[in-house]
Amino acid sequence: MKILLNSLAEPTRWNIVELLKKGPLAVGEIAEELGLRQPQVSKHLKVLSEAGIVAVHPIANRRVYQLNPEPFQELQEWAESYRHLWEERFDRLDDYLMKVEKRGEKEK
Amino acid sequence: MKILLNSLAEPTRWNIVELLKKGPLAVGEIAEELGLRQPQVSKHLKVLSEAGIVAVHPIANRRVYQLNPEPFQELQEWAESYRHLWEERFDRLDDYLMKVEKRGEKEK
DNA sequence: AATTAATACTTCTTTACAGGAATATTCCTC
DNA sequence: GAGGAATATTCCTGTAAAGAAGTATTAATT
Numbered sequence: 001m002k003i004l005l006n007s008l009a010e011p012t013r014w015n016i017v018e019l020l021k022k023g024p025l026a027v028g029e030i031a032e033e034l035g036l037r038q039p040q041v042s043k044h045l046k047v048l049s050e051a052g053i054v055a056v057h058p059i060a061n062r063r064v065y066q067l068n069p070e071p072f073q074e075l076q077e078w079a080e081s082y083r084h085l086w087e088e089r090f091d092r093l094d095d096y097l098m099k100v101e102k103r104g105e106k107e108k
Numbered sequence: 109m110k111i112l113l114n115s116l117a118e119p120t121r122w123n124i125v126e127l128l129k130k131g132p133l134a135v136g137e138i139a140e141e142l143g144l145r146q147p148q149v150s151k152h153l154k155v156l157s158e159a160g161i162v163a164v165h166p167i168a169n170r171r172v173y174q175l176n177p178e179p180f181q182e183l184q185e186w187a188e189s190y191r192h193l194w195e196e197r198f199d200r201l202d203d204y205l206m207k208v209e210k211r212g213e214k215e216k
Numbered sequence: 217a218a219t220t221a222a223t224a225c226t227t228c229t230t231t232a233c234a235g236g237a238a239t240a241t242t243c244c245t246c
Numbered sequence: 247g248a249g250g251a252a253t254a255t256t257c258c259t260g261t262a263a264a265g266a267a268g269t270a271t272t273a274a275t276t
Binding site: 217218219220221222223224225226227228229230231232233234235236237238239240241242243244245246 | 247248249250251252253254255256257258259260261262263264265266267268269270271272273274275276
């Protein structure tokens with residue numbers, strides 16, 4: 001999960017991912033679309049690939065990159081695990097305050 | 109969104125967030141729990157705060173930090189926007205291949 | 217087989233940022 | 247208001263990683 005987040009955090013890689021959201025593209029197309037140099041794109045794609053975010057499909061002498069669905073599903077589930085914050089927010093703070101109070105009494 | 113991802117990507121900050129998931133905590137408690145020095149914790153909390161991920165509640169001379177729900181909701185929705193990848197995956201690759209074919213013919 | 221296009225792999229430089237240590241600030245308590 | 251916690255800020259150093267430019271590799275076409 002940390003690797004996943006780290007890979008997506010870099011702005012250029014994020015742009016690549018957002019671009020691939022519309023559909024698979026070859027390296028050169030990505031470079032042109034985003035105004036980047038080809039080597040940088042390849043490097044970023046390597047990172048994304050190692051994080052399992054993209055998959056490669058060699059077609060002739062091109063390499064077509066495509067998004068994998070799994071990481072995004074994983075990310076969604078992780079964010080979803082914070083759903084309880086919606087409701088319990090204030091209760092939690094109150095709980096904490098009461099704990100602090102009690103601890104203060106003990107220490108006296 | 110980029111700022112949000114970037115803030116969560118850093119391992120220590122991710123640990124802090126995972127810790128705060130269980131409930132609000134003061135700076136010193138976070139430091140102790142994670143075996144970190146107080147200044148680093150404050151620094152990371154500042155980043156998290158500027159990203160809107162945490163909120164502060166000053167209590168006496170302590171500062172209690174708590175997770176904000178919104179960023180996680182936002183993150184979940186963003187990941188959800190990639191849901192179409194689940195189904196359309198192979199269709200998209202086929203589409204791309206057909207586009208490439210057609211383009212090849214044109215250029216001749 | 218030679219040439220060319222597309223992509224990956226170096227090497228180098230530079231920048232961003234995390235950690236460490238010391239210091240400053242804030243806010244209680246006496 | 248002085249002393250002491252708890253927390254924030256500052257300055258420094260080291261390091262990881264992104265960008266640039268050149269080079270190597272792979273594959274297709276003739």
